[in-house]
Amino acid sequence: MLTALTLTSSGARTSEDIFTAPSLWTPQRRVFGGQVAAQAVLAAMQTVDADRFVHSMHGYFLRPGDDEQPITFSVDRIHDGRSFSTRRTQAYQNGVPILSMIASFQDADPGLEHQASMPDSVPEPESLPSAATILGAFDHPVAQYWANSRPFDLRHVDAPVYFSRGPERVAHQAVWLKTTRPLPDDENLHRAALAYASDYTILEPILRRHGHTWATPGLKMASLDHAMWWHRFARVDEWLLYVQESPSAQGGRGLSQGRIFTRDGVLVGSVAQEGMVRVPDAEA
Numbered sequence: 001m002l003t004a005l006t007l008t009s010s011g012a013r014t015s016e017d018i019f020t021a022p023s024l025w026t027p028q029r030r031v032f033g034g035q036v037a038a039q040a041v042l043a044a045m046q047t048v049d050a051d052r053f054v055h056s057m058h059g060y061f062l063r064p065g066d067d068e069q070p071i072t073f074s075v076d077r078i079h080d081g082r083s084f085s086t087r088r089t090q091a092y093q094n095g096v097p098i099l100s101m102i103a104s105f106q107d108a109d110p111g112l113e114h115q116a117s118m119p120d121s122v123p124e125p126e127s128l129p130s131a132a133t134i135l136g137a138f139d140h141p142v143a144q145y146w147a148n149s150r151p152f153d154l155r156h157v158d159a160p161v162y163f164s165r166g167p168e169r170v171a172h173q174a175v176w177l178k179t180t181r182p183l184p185d186d187e188n189l190h191r192a193a194l195a196y197a198s199d200y201t202i203l204e205p206i207l208r209r210h211g212h213t214w215a216t217p218g219l220k221m222a223s224l225d226h227a228m229w230w231h232r233f234a235r236v237d238e239w240l241l242y243v244q245e246s247p248s249a250q251g252g253r254g255l256s257q258g259r260i261f262t263r264d265g266v267l268v269g270s271v272a273q274e275g276m277v278r279v280p281d282a283e284a
Helices: 033-045 131-135 141-148 187-197 204-209
Strands: 008-013 016-021 052-061 071-080 084-093 096-107 152-156 172-179 220-230 240-250 253-262 267-278
Touching: 016 033, 033 052, 033 071, 033 084, 033 096, 033 187, 033 220, 052 187, 131 141, 131 152, 172 204, 187 220, 187 240, 204 240, 204 253, 204 267
Parallel strands: none
Antiparallel strands: 008 016, 016 071, 052 096, 052 220, 071 084, 084 096, 152 172, 172 240, 220 267, 240 253, 253 267
16 A cells, blocks of 8 residues: 555646555455555645644545556645645546545634544454455455455445445445555554555445345445545544444435444544445345
8 A cells, every 4th residue: 555655746837736556456456445545645745744644534436446557646735725725636547537525624623522422332342253254265356455455454344345234224334444564654654544444344234234245246435535634633544433334325326424433432533425336126
């Protein structure tokens, strides 16, 4: 992941700053959405004063990315105010955009403080099987990639929906996650890495609610848009709990929302994503 989150500056072009970054291989040969979102956020970070931190992003996935090609990022410095800065990042391959994102940055500022509570009685991550443990024995390229090549350790609190349906048709789940290796002490890198991880399992509550799995024949899923809010800083190489739910699915689309907590219950981020979810002969 550190390779993917290392950007190269190509200088400024008129009012835009240009960066390039590599794509990581995936068995589907499509760029993982979390990767390009994290890179877009990181590119915008390079154009903002060091004392301003990203607090929100809203992006649209426009086209599938090709994992055999690098990605070019164009950052437009839309606004710099007394407390906030706004940036628009476009990610390109072959001269056409694959992601369009706007992010907002803010100075550290005192203010009112409250947060939602972390769920009670959640099993410790060490007591749960990792994706590597569950998927490692399956001789399939996607299973092997999910087991051994993703830069995050993911541990579902309830049985994952990789191949088997959950015991209940519920539209919620929780997943522990952290990077498989320690990250440098760079707060912006940790914030970008959190954006990377936020795309992994966010649509799974939709599958769980309808008794489907990632192995459902004919399933087609793709992220359409992604919004994220960073509330408080957290290290992404320490365990975080990603609590997710889907309030609605309709018309071949589903909406999921998530909250990310540190192990001791601090709410560090919120996520919302709508995705295309198409299943042959789907129930009404």
